[in-house]
Amino acid sequence: MLNTIFLIGYMGAGKSVIGKSLSKNNGFNFYDLDKYIEEKEGKKISEIFSDNNEIYFRKIENNYLKEISQIKENKIISTGGGTPCFQNNFEIIDGLPSSISVYLKATVDTLADRLKDSIEKRPLISHLQNPVELKEFIKKHLFERSFYYEKSKVKIKTDDLDVNAVVKLINQLLT
Numbered sequence: 001m002l003n004t005i006f007l008i009g010y011m012g013a014g015k016s017v018i019g020k021s022l023s024k025n026n027g028f029n030f031y032d033l034d035k036y037i038e039e040k041e042g043k044k045i046s047e048i049f050s051d052n053n054e055i056y057f058r059k060i061e062n063n064y065l066k067e068i069s070q071i072k073e074n075k076i077i078s079t080g081g082g083t084p085c086f087q088n089n090f091e092i093i094d095g096l097p098s099s100i101s102v103y104l105k106a107t108v109d110t111l112a113d114r115l116k117d118s119i120e121k122r123p124l125i126s127h128l129q130n131p132v133e134l135k136e137f138i139k140k141h142l143f144e145r146s147f148y149y150e151k152s153k154v155k156i157k158t159d160d161l162d163v164n165a166v167v168k169l170i171n172q173l174l175t
Contacts, residue, residue, distance in 0.1 A: 002098055002099070002100060002174060003073070003074045003099070004069065004074075004075050004076075004077065004096055004099035004100075005022070005028065005075070005076045005100055005102060005170070006077050006079060006093045006099060006100070006101045006102065006152075007019050007076065007077065007078045007079065007104060008079055008084050008093070008101055008102065008103045008104070008149055008152050009081065009104035009105065009106070009149060010081050010106065010111055010141070010142055010145065010149070011081040011111070011115055011122055011124070011125070012111045012112075012114035012115040012118075013081075013104040013106050013111065013114075014104050014106075014158055014163065014166065015032075015078040015079065016032050016078045017163055018158075018163055018166050018167060018170075019032065019076045019077075019078040021163050021164070021167050022076055022167050022170055022171070023076050025167050025171060026074075026171060026174070027074070028073075028074040028075055028076045029071075029073055029074065029075045029076070030075070030076045030078070031068050031071075031075060031076070031077045031078070032078045033061070033064065033068065033077060033078060033079050033080055034078075034080050036064055036068055037060065040064060041060065045080075045123060046121070046122075046123040046126070049123040050123075058082070058086040058087060059087070061080065061083060061086070061087075061089070062086070062088070062089055065077075065079070065083060065089055065092055066092055069092055069093075069096055069099075079093070081124075081145070082124075082145070084101075084145075084148040084149060084151070084152075085144075085145050090148055090151055094151065094153075100153050100154060100173070100174075101151070101152040101153050101154065102152060102153070102154045102155075102156060102173075103150065103154065103155045103156070104156055104158050104166065105149070105155050105156060105158060106157070107159055108138050108139050108142060109135070110158070110159045111138050111142070112131065112134050112135045112138055115134065115138070116131060116134065119134065124141075154170075154173055156169055156170070
């Protein structure tokens with residue numbers, strides 16, 4: 001019996017929005033890993049990055065991923081964009097016997113369009129100055145991360161789909 005759904009993908013892929021909607025739809029509890037880390041640490045992700053560094057963040061992210069994965073309930077976990085790419089995180093995601101990993105896949109153009117209004121809230125892209133830099137950054141980053149994302153058991157192209165259509169596709173997989 002499936003009890004954990006991991007939503008994986010780049011920033012702006014819709015992991016949190018789709019996770020919340022899916023949770024309401026199927027009664028699973030929803031966890032946004034970044035929000036979970038912020039609550040546990042008492043700091044925003046951007047503060048953790050600036051007060052410490054990315055290496056420190058990736059270490060605690062790994063610990064909290066393990067912790068949240070072990071919660072004994074039906075749950076949806078929206079991972080951070082980099083989560084599957086660091087430490088042994090994908091082994092944790094893939095290693096739960098009653099879990100499924102879903103890669104919410106989107107093109108560079110779609111991701112840039114979705115991210116353009118929240119640049120300052122996202123530590124990895126907050127230094128970018130314009131849409132051209134944003135697209136270039138996403139293109140490079142997505143190229144590096146796709147290897148990990150593609151390990152997901154399920155891949156859904158989300159470019160032309162609204163939240164309800166993606167939720168419906170995921171629910172079809174569960175039945």
